Amino acid sequence: MAGHDRHRAAKMIEAGIHSVIVIPLRARDVTLGVAHFYRWQRPEPFEADDLTVAEEVVARAAVCVDNARRFTREHHAALTLQHSLLRVTTPEQSAATTACRHLPAAGPTGVGGDWFDIIPLSGARLGLIVGDVPGRGVHAVADAARLRTAVRALAQQDPAPDELLAQLDDIVAQAAEAAEYHPEAPTAGIGTTCLYAVYDPVARRCSLAGAAHLPPVVVQPSGVPLFPELRPGPPLGLGAMPFETTDIDLPEGSTLALYTNGLLRGERGHRDIGTVLHTLRRTLTHPDGSLEQACDAVLDALLPSRTPDDDAILLLARTNALGPDRVATWDLPLDPAIVGQARSLTGSQLAAWQLDELAFTTELIVSELVTNAIRYARAPIQLRLIRAASLICEVSDASSTSPHMRQAADTDEAGRGLFMIAQMADRWGTRYSLTGKTIWAECATPSSDTVE
Known part of the structure; x- marks a missing residue:
């Protein structure tokens, strides 16, 4: 090394360096770099014991560097897949005006499997869904992508919300059976929570069904908020009990808010859910503002630094109505x-x-x-x-x-x-x-x- 760089060699001699150990930084058959060890204050040269210690230190460091490199690569892949998954392009529709915010988890455990969709349906109706797949990383995002695609396909058959969740429950259960032979994807979406809503602008009625998901917030045109009482359903894939649909009448100009639990957990977690729901409900009681402003106001109140511990999704829909003239x-x-x-x-x-x-x-x-x-x-x-x-x-x-x-x-x-x-x-x-x-x-x- 010194023979190839005389200037560097002169500097080393000037500093009193007399012994050097050079060890490649390798992990999983990949060379990540080179580690150098120098001795200049002690007159003794490096010995075999020093080389053994240096090799052990370098081996452990190489594994740590490789783990960090692999985590960064997987995190980037999960984010890329998630951004592609959550890109929603909705054609012009008359049922409602929508706005959404999605913040990936900022913690070291990686992004989660939160997802949402806005689905135009027949009869000028609109389908809205938010879901949360358990787990983190690429597998959770892939499960979310699979479920989102399944919901899109099932929704085109126009089933009632409870029927759609029942079919989705079967899909998750079948995927879990197949995943028993693939330990790298152990959950296959089992335990996923979601909430599916269908709004009809002619009847001005919204039908909802949930799979162990948080209830929506409904803000009436007057600004009065409420939490509809939904009949609870089990998480997807368990097949424990049937799902049930709840119908609520929504006057024109009502705002429907769907969200995932990352919005409530916040940036440090362990917050009082009752207090957070009260803040969410209070923040949404401004029916005159735009939905984009409402989204930003909710995030300012609940996630001011935009760095949640878990994925956070907020989906807002302000209802329109098609009267007798339409x-x-x-x-x-x-x-x-x-x-x-x-x-x-x-x-x-x-x-x-x-x-x-x-x-x-x-x-x-x-x-x-x-x-x-x-x-x-x-x-x-x-x-x-x-x-x-x-x-x-x-x-x-x-x-x-x-x-x-x-x-x-x-x-x-x-x-x-x-x-x-x-x-x-x-x-x-x-x-x-x-x-x-x-x-x-x-x-x-x-x-x-x-x-x-």
């Missing part, structure tokens, strides 16, 4: 002759809404849906048009028969109805209720058309 409903008799009248009613309503350019497409969709309901379903039959961020056409009946699209042969005289609807509409689907089903189709409105 919704048209007709009860139809079980008579094939009513199809022409349904088309006429649709055309008149679209003219009143100044959506004449959608008349041809919408009348054709209505004709197909009403004809199918009269031919294959049971009364009562109802036609509903909703003017939201898009134009929504719904036909409901008392049958639970599941329609499906098929490819009709050239010689078939029927079987093309749903295929035509799928080609003309931007989205379509079926949702079920206790009294039957609803087939719906959405068509994008002109860009100049806005929902007040």
Whole structure:
């Protein structure tokens, strides 16, 4: 070493250094650096015992450095995955205005598995969910990503909140059985808590179901806050008891706040939950401010330094309402002759809404849906048009028969109805209720058309 750097060698001799030990810093077959040991105050040179001690010190230091390097790499990977997971892009919707804040855990144990989503549903409704997967690190974030994807897929089937959580509970239980053979991912999401809410701007009603999660905060337009009493459910994956849905009426302009426990634990933990919930409720009692301001106000009150011990999520939604001027409903008799009248009613309503350019497409969709309901379903039959961020056409009946699209042969005289609807509409689907089903189709409105 000294022979390759004469200037450095001269400095070492000038300082009185006469013995040097050079040991590579290696851990897990990776060279992390080089350690140097110098002796200059004692005249004796390094001996074999000194080399043994130095090698032991360097070996332990190498393991510590490698652990720190691996932790930093895993922490960075978990953050990257989490940021990708929680990137929510919601198309324009009319049910509510939303705002959210997510703060990853700042402690040495790493980021957690907190997650949320905002899901547009049929009938201008909106789904909101927050969840907390137990554990920390990449595995917890991966479990959260898997559950978030599952919720997205299940929500498109329009189940009630309790039914969605029941299906999600089965998914977690099945994943846990598979994870028994993979000890690197021992939890597989077992013990996950979550809260799922569906808001209907036409009925102005919110349906909620929880899996051992903290209840939401509801702030009425007057600024009066309350905690709805939800029927408790078990954490996901335990299968201990059924989930139950709670319905609450929300006047237009109400604010719904969903959050995870990291928001309440704060930056030092061990805080009185009652006091923190009171602070949260008091901070949200300003209905005139924007949701972005409300989010910042809550974080200023509960997490002023923005460094929580655990992942913290706050999701706010301020409800809108679609009044009679945005919704048209007709009860139809079980008579094939009513199809022409349904088309006429649709055309008149679209003219009143100044959506004449959608008349041809919408009348054709209505004709197909009403004809199918009269031919294959049971009364009562109802036609509903909703003017939201898009134009929504719904036909409901008392049958639970599941329609499906098929490819009709050239010689078939029927079987093309749903295929035509799928080609003309931007989205379509079926949702079920206790009294039957609803087939719906959405068509994008002109860009100049806005929902007040």
